[in-house]
Amino acid sequence: MSSGRVRRTIAVSVAVVGVAALAAPSAEAGGRDTGPCPAGSPSGVTCTGGELADGTPYRFAVPNRWNGVVVVDLDFASRAADEPLTGELTDRGYAVGGTTRTVTGWNIAAAIDNQAAALERFEDAVGTPRWAVASGRSMGGFVSAGTAQVHPDVFDAAVPFCGGLGGAVGQWNQKLDTVFTLKSLLFADRSLPVTGVPADTERATRDWVAALTEAQATPRGRARIALAAAVGQLPGWGQDADGDATPRPRPGDADAIQEGMFLALAGGRQPYIGQAMSSRRSIETLAGGNPSWNTGIDYAQQYAAAEPEQRRTVREMYARAGLDLDADLRTLAEEPRITADPDAVRYLEKGIVFDGDLRIPVLTVNPVGDQISTVAQQQSYGFAVRRAGNGALLRQSYLSTVGHCTFTPGEQVAAITAMTERLRTGRWSASTTPQGLNRLTGAAQDAPGRYVHYRPAVFNRPYFGD
Known part of the structure; x- marks a missing residue:
């Protein structure tokens, strides 16, 4: 067991002390800054951010009543501070943050490593989370699945949304x-x-x-x-x-x-x-x-x-x-x-070939009508995980919607909530079925969820690097 994983076992109360420390704006060495949140940020949060060693910006929003879970996303620092999903998650106690793709672009290996580097900066400024979840949409989903494979000693779970999981x-x-x-x-x-x-x-x-x-x-x-x-x-x-x-x-x-x-x-x-x-x-x-x-x-x-x-x-x-x-x-x-x-x-193999080597739980989410991250790629990912004997760590879900990453905030909250339950109990439950995810969606928004039972076609260009 790595030192990072051991640190995750400490009490959440230690991390909450770190949140309180962010209330007073201060500059720190090494490209880090804790201080006022960008205009439009949800109320009741404090922020920390700066630049990683390669110049990639990073930013985190931490609710004053933090539940000990941090969600780390490739594109968080480039999104508007008032993005509805951020408000929905911080209202529920999640710390939310991450990086941008502005420096790395399609250098996926570097983007994957940046997620771990950003989490380290978060821990320095805020404290050790109880659980760290890699997530994101599109390339962010791709990178979060890569993060689960490359950095299982640093992250506890991943929820990739609409990522190209056939591998690069x-x-x-x-x-x-x-x-x-x-x-x-x-x-x-x-x-x-x-x-x-x-x-x-x-x-x-x-x-x-x-x-x-x-x-x-x-x-x-x-x-x-x-x-x-x-x-x-x-x-x-x-x-x-x-x-x-x-x-x-x-x-x-x-x-x-x-x-x-x-x-x-x-x-x-x-x-x-x-x-x-x-x-x-x-x-x-x-x-x-x-x-x-x-x-x-x-x-x-x-x-x-x-x-x-x-x-x-x-x-x-x-x-x-x-x-x-x-x-x-x-x-x-x-x-x-x-x-x-x-x-x-x-x-391209460096960023990344999905070989099924999972050691932390992963929940994938994809629209059935996604023209960029096609559903057959999800089949390829699932096959690789099962072939490696790690099927118990994976659940895959689909929504009856068209277009690339066309989720509502509530549908995304549902998947994050289901993963949190998996981390809390140590087992998958009915929350990851379409009915369970729709129930969680309904608790987060007025419109019903669109999760459905779906079996994608077998991916016709699988590549596992072997």
């Missing part, structure tokens, strides 16, 4: 498959990037969205968009141009499902194709090359493994367009493959 290598191979299929079948004669994304990622995104929108207006385009989305395991549900949810398609409604596939790719305020451009550019720059490959990939096999509703939609769209699906799959099989730069792969 796996999720970017999956995105390569989607964009490669689109380019090969629809845009082979256009200068739309797949890898080697240019510096002007906004223009690349605009060009891709325009091309996809043009293709969506034709039966052939709709058929091939549906095939690419099925290969890439995107949801058949999307958001409109304003970012509002469209109605969830009824089973068998091929037109609505295909429209949802298109919107996942190119619609809403955060389209899949936009992240496939901007984030890939960042990764390629940091890694010094392309870390993704499709050598040896059988796209006919990937299509065959798609969810039945998506396969039915693809077949119907192809029939309407008068296209031969088998011929298109043969075209994909014959297309020259993309190879990866081995050094770039090694870089």
